[in-house]
Amino acid sequence: MTHYTDKISIETSKTSKIDTVDFDNLDFGRLFTDHMFVCDYEDGKWQTPKVMPYQAMTFEPSARVFHYGQAVFEGMKAYKDDEGKVFLFRPKANFDRINKSSERLAMPAFPENYFFEGLEALLKLDSDWIQPGVGNSLYLRPFIIATEPAISASPANNYRFMIICSPAKSYYNAPVRVLIAEEYSRSADGGVGFAKAAGNYAAQFYPTSLAQEKGFQQIIWTDASTHSFLEEAGTMNVFFRVGDKLITAPTSDRILDGVTRKSMLQLAEDLGITCEVRRVTVEEIKTAAKEGELKEIFGTGTAAVISVISAFEHKGELFEIPEIEDSYAKLFKKTLLEIQHNISEDKHNWRYEIK
Amino acid sequence: MTHYTDKISIETSKTSKIDTVDFDNLDFGRLFTDHMFVCDYEDGKWQTPKVMPYQAMTFEPSARVFHYGQAVFEGMKAYKDDEGKVFLFRPKANFDRINKSSERLAMPAFPENYFFEGLEALLKLDSDWIQPGVGNSLYLRPFIIATEPAISASPANNYRFMIICSPAKSYYNAPVRVLIAEEYSRSADGGVGFAKAAGNYAAQFYPTSLAQEKGFQQIIWTDASTHSFLEEAGTMNVFFRVGDKLITAPTSDRILDGVTRKSMLQLAEDLGITCEVRRVTVEEIKTAAKEGELKEIFGTGTAAVISVISAFEHKGELFEIPEIEDSYAKLFKKTLLEIQHNISEDKHNWRYEIK
Known part of the structure; x- marks a missing residue:
């Protein structure tokens, strides 16, 4: 060594x-x-x-x-x-x-x-x-x-x-409207999607620009083989709130092991919010939306912390997600920022002071 | 414009x-x-x-x-x-x-x-x-x-x-031994595998180095979803000769549209050699090898022109491909080099003279 x-x-x-x-x-x-x-x-x-x-x-x-x-x-x-x-x-x-x-x-x-x-x-x-x-x-x-x-x-x-x-700067992130990927994909099984490899990002720009031409800011990526599982939103991990429960996809060789993502999982536990880490299908999210059970979708990442998704389209069908009062996104963002800025208790030793 | x-x-x-x-x-x-x-x-x-x-x-x-x-x-x-x-x-x-x-x-x-x-x-x-x-x-x-x-x-x-x-320099390419990919993959459906994008190459280096540790110089990439279709060899397109017939995978969003590859297809036609452009399964190539019908495998690309593959391993099973007298690889390489170097007739107008 x-x-x-x-x-x-x-x-x-x-x-x-x-x-x-x-x-x-x-x-x-x-x-x-x-x-x-x-x-x-x-x-x-x-x-x-x-x-x-x-x-x-x-x-x-x-x-x-x-x-x-x-x-x-x-x-x-x-x-x-x-x-x-x-x-x-x-x-x-x-x-x-x-x-x-x-x-x-x-x-x-x-x-x-x-x-x-x-x-x-x-x-x-x-x-x-x-x-x-x-x-x-x-x-x-x-x-x-x-x-x-x-x-x-x-x-x-x-x-x-x-x-x-x-x-x-601290800035207000306007909610974004997203397109669920049906043709393009971000990463392959056995590929480099889990890595913060430069090439993963360039590969997303063109499909994202096509989505932008249709009036969407980002893409929710699905698995390359079937396009039926929801994986990441743009360059962020993605969480779905169905009823009072959160769902997010497990990390894999296609999905980035986000620091904000894993902090959210811990905060959910701390706050007593159920978060299921499992594969999420497009169909179940569409069904939840139709039944009024889909309360929130948000992306998580270091740059924006949390980015709220206010609408998604899949196979030409558009789903709006009405803003809600007791938003998990807001709660998580506030909780996380207060830990990061040394305002609240840091019970998991996440802060690292530069002395 | x-x-x-x-x-x-x-x-x-x-x-x-x-x-x-x-x-x-x-x-x-x-x-x-x-x-x-x-x-x-x-x-x-x-x-x-x-x-x-x-x-x-x-x-x-x-x-x-x-x-x-x-x-x-x-x-x-x-x-x-x-x-x-x-x-x-x-x-x-x-x-x-x-x-x-x-x-x-x-x-x-x-x-x-x-x-x-x-x-x-x-x-x-x-x-x-x-x-x-x-x-x-x-x-x-x-x-x-x-x-x-x-x-x-x-x-x-x-x-x-x-x-x-x-x-x-003109150099002798020693035949290479290759491993057929079972876990890692080169590109996804809907991804950038067809492009000569820098990130596609970096993504291959690690799986290739693992193959090299096992005594193989290159990998034949398979489809990311099932690992049952043969797609590219290292950074080259790949041809299989079964009996007197050639087979190569069709181009797609995962497979590079190689200039040498498409020249080979034309030369095969010119030389009266049947070349099927279709998906090739690992199983059919293994079966052909077992039955003594697999005569040659070779990669094609600009840098090496043709790279002969003398052995492949899949799921721990090793197949040696004995050298043959009337090799298509040698014939194609000679034919192509003679066109490139203005020695033989250029009936497809492939040469572009710098005057």
């Missing part, structure tokens, strides 16, 4: 962009903080990691990521409470998952201490970029790309792990 | 690397010629294309290709005959396919005249890099990547189209 004991090399930025930032008008994922974390894999091991000023980088045109898509990522957020303390939310889950994603794409595992030391160094240097206030956050994007300059179709020998940080 | 009438801007390299190249010992895809072709998509259109010295390029860490895998490519070859004339092989098929791949990944179509003008400009400047001799070639890699620096999960607004060129 390789031990990683080198210190991180830190080069701080001489100037800061922060004074030019309008934190009330942030466009998601376009603006990045003053620093980034970089660690290269060469000669069979991860080299000394660096924190450096955020900057463009040089790549050979033959860098393998451009040709064969060896690229995985994570999405995380840092939060600041009213006293200025900074927290991550279940970062070990992201660490574990990026290595699962990497393994499936034949990429080397990243060392745990480098991952956490990188996050901590960045969040200390760029802590002014984290705005207090429930819903505000600093979105963190760890990612790994194959950099080896050679276009043979095999796993690369060189990689780059990076973390870049983008301030994100 | 946008008209593209601007001239290509050409900046030639002041020096050439060609004298440092050992053309007898080329490692595929590591060495590139003196020039490359670059065209950026900005403000909703492809900008003036450029030929420039081959060089590294600068990208923002947030460039969308690193995160969401919007990246497609093609593989083509240029050949030189004994008189020094330079030819491409069916380049229109590659042009059509890169735009089909792009469409599926929500990327803009590239203009046909830019594609051909770029190829021609590069091949004229770097023609010394194309070695004569059957089997030698200059491998051409057109590719398109999403460059927009913003990590929202949606199609990018900015792209870069490039062509880079790498000299390739």
